[in-house]
Amino acid sequence: MSAPIISFKDFSFQYHSQSEPTLRHINLDIYPGEKVLIAGPSGCGKSTLGRCLNGLIPQSFPGKLTGSVTVAGTEMRASSIFDRSLAVGTVLQDPDSQFVGLTVAEDVAFSLENDQQPQAAMKAATAKWARTLDLTELLSHRPQELSGGQKQRVAMAGVLIDNSKILLFDEPLASLDPASGKASMALVEQLTRSDNLTVIIIEHRIEDVLQQPIDRLVVMQDGQIVANDRPETILRQSLLAQLGLREPLYLSALKFAGVPLDSCRHLDRLPELTVPNLTAQLQRWTNGVQLKQPVRHDEALLTIEHLQFGYDPDRPIINDLSVTLNRGEMISLVGQNGTGKSTLNNLITGFLTPQAGTMRFNGHPLAGQSVKERADQIGYILQDPNQMLSKTMIFDEVAAGLVLRGVDEVTIEQRVNRVLKVCGLYEFRHWPTAALSFGQKKRVTIAAILVMQPAMLILDEPTAGQDLKHYTEMMRFLTQLNREQQITIMLITHDMHLMLEYTDRTIVLGNGGILMDAAPADVLTNATIIEQASLAKTSLYQLAEAHHIDPTEFVAKFVQTDREARKCNTNS
Numbered sequence: 001m002s003a004p005i006i007s008f009k010d011f012s013f014q015y016h017s018q019s020e021p022t023l024r025h026i027n028l029d030i031y032p033g034e035k036v037l038i039a040g041p042s043g044c045g046k047s048t049l050g051r052c053l054n055g056l057i058p059q060s061f062p063g064k065l066t067g068s069v070t071v072a073g074t075e076m077r078a079s080s081i082f083d084r085s086l087a088v089g090t091v092l093q094d095p096d097s098q099f100v101g102l103t104v105a106e107d108v109a110f111s112l113e114n115d116q117q118p119q120a121a122m123k124a125a126t127a128k129w130a131r132t133l134d135l136t137e138l139l140s141h142r143p144q145e146l147s148g149g150q151k152q153r154v155a156m157a158g159v160l161i162d163n164s165k166i167l168l169f170d171e172p173l174a175s176l177d178p179a180s181g182k183a184s185m186a187l188v189e190q191l192t193r194s195d196n197l198t199v200i201i202i203e204h205r206i207e208d209v210l211q212q213p214i215d216r217l218v219v220m221q222d223g224q225i226v227a228n229d230r231p232e233t234i235l236r237q238s239l240l241a242q243l244g245l246r247e248p249l250y251l252s253a254l255k256f257a258g259v260p261l262d263s264c265r266h267l268d269r270l271p272e273l274t275v276p277n278l279t280a281q282l283q284r285w286t287n288g289v290q291l292k293q294p295v296r297h298d299e300a301l302l303t304i305e306h307l308q309f310g311y312d313p314d315r316p317i318i319n320d321l322s323v324t325l326n327r328g329e330m331i332s333l334v335g336q337n338g339t340g341k342s343t344l345n346n347l348i349t350g351f352l353t354p355q356a357g358t359m360r361f362n363g364h365p366l367a368g369q370s371v372k373e374r375a376d377q378i379g380y381i382l383q384d385p386n387q388m389l390s391k392t393m394i395f396d397e398v399a400a401g402l403v404l405r406g407v408d409e410v411t412i413e414q415r416v417n418r419v420l421k422v423c424g425l426y427e428f429r430h431w432p433t434a435a436l437s438f439g440q441k442k443r444v445t446i447a448a449i450l451v452m453q454p455a456m457l458i459l460d461e462p463t464a465g466q467d468l469k470h471y472t473e474m475m476r477f478l479t480q481l482n483r484e485q486q487i488t489i490m491l492i493t494h495d496m497h498l499m500l501e502y503t504d505r506t507i508v509l510g511n512g513g514i515l516m517d518a519a520p521a522d523v524l525t526n527a528t529i530i531e532q533a534s535l536a537k538t539s540l541y542q543l544a545e546a547h548h549i550d551p552t553e554f555v556a557k558f559v560q561t562d563r564e565a566r567k568c569n570t571n572s
């Protein structure tokens, strides 16, 4: 075997501002041409490990380090951040932080320009990567005009153009629609094999990454490596579930059906999975589950009719869109990157004004109501809580809307405390928001909206970047608000699991209008819609199809069983 291209030897790292090391005694060798997935609970140190590879540690994030890290034969401490960034191309979760150019084209070509490459070569390379990542049409746009997923693809092109031999992806899938996520993972696989790249992927969405072959799965916990093996070995041991991480859905389905994992071969690769008598076992399980009738909601809350909007009025993004959302519904809004999901919500909340059409909320027209008036009834929660927090202390943050509306102090105290209790934040009420984790901050932003007693919440990717424990906590909390207070909740998401497991209705946006409006299991088993809206079949669909079971029935029964299992876990 050749020498490792990356080697951690008894490596520990402690951020200057922390009292304990974040990485502890890491020993890890990665060989040229390997594709490695790093998984682990939130805060276990995955991104910190990545920063040690691309040179951000210790240069931009100083701290105390012991042991050694060598990348491509050079000891980390001996190389500059510039050399290190050339050796390791990095795509971060938050692409905004990577933009430097005025246009998409400048951004993609930035590193070549820095390297003083000839114009012609630069243009050819930019065009090639723009084509590969479906960005050609966007080359003259400003990065600020792009949707979240488009930004992520630009960041990826800007890194791939460099031809680095090592690529590091930190949560590459969070803002990509399922089809783009799948396509980018397939592209990474192709490059790994054709150009003999070494690839490290940090990701919570393990099932999505495992759609392509992964050579090694490294699992971290509390700053240490607790498993480092072939994915199949780790999946068979159910280690992911034990650590509170999300297993691939098909694995959960095998467990529900009582299939002993020891009897499975190629457990990490669904297309090659072989299990004796699997068809009979899955059919028996499917026949044994009785589907319950869903609860109906038919009191209209938000009625949108013939809505029309384009940033350039001649090129509508929303085109004659009509839909009614009912009180007490839990809805997912899905669709291709750049299709107009955020735009639609900005129209509802009043940040944008439609060129035509009407919207009525609770029977009253929204036109003529200010952003503030709409915010009393419809709360919009952005993906990144840091963009929403404006006060230093938690209590003040939650009270801000009431203070702005001139509510008296005694009422504010009562209402804020009540909401803080509902959100599980009461004990932190005198803390600064900066001291909270990402998930807790998100709750504060929700609390600040709930205090206005809205009838509807719209949340953009409420669980992105969170591990299963925090994801489940957040979704349990939202489900409780929905059931107990009859708040209508609409989740904008690219996460097909989330849509299946937690929502009762899926609205698929595309071509300016609504492509489909149905139960999530029906959407995810409709091949035409999946294709049109850049969604993806989950592994459950593939498992059912391969074993001649009606996929819609199988998926619906899986969701019901999974919800019941989760309910039991909560009650116990």
Ligand SMILES: Nc1ncnc2c1ncn2[C@@H]1O[C@H](COP(=O)(O)OP(=O)(O)OP(=O)(O)O)[C@@H](O)[C@H]1O
Pocket: 015, 017, 018, 022, 040, 041, 042, 043, 044, 045, 046, 047, 048, 049, 061, 465, 466, 467
């Ligand atoms: N810039 C920083 N300064 C001080 N401490 C930090 C810094 N960044 C991270 N940490 C600490 O290191 C720990 C690990 O963070 P890291 O981002 O590496 O985790 P992670 O496994 O990538 O988590 P996630 O999955 O939530 O992104 C955190 O608990 C945090 O307290």
Ligand SMILES: Nc1ncnc2c1ncn2[C@@H]1O[C@H](COP(=O)(O)OP(=O)(O)OP(=O)(O)O)[C@@H](O)[C@H]1O
Pocket: 144, 145, 146, 147, 148, 149, 150, 175, 177, 311, 317, 335, 336, 337, 338, 339, 340, 341, 342, 343, 344
């Ligand atoms: N301020 C703006 N000026 C011009 N065009 C814009 C602006 N904001 C968004 N767009 C364009 O409008 C389209 C819809 O963007 P929007 O952000 O609504 O999409 P989205 O469905 O939310 O995407 P994603 O899933 O990637 O977040 C995209 O093609 C985007 O490039």
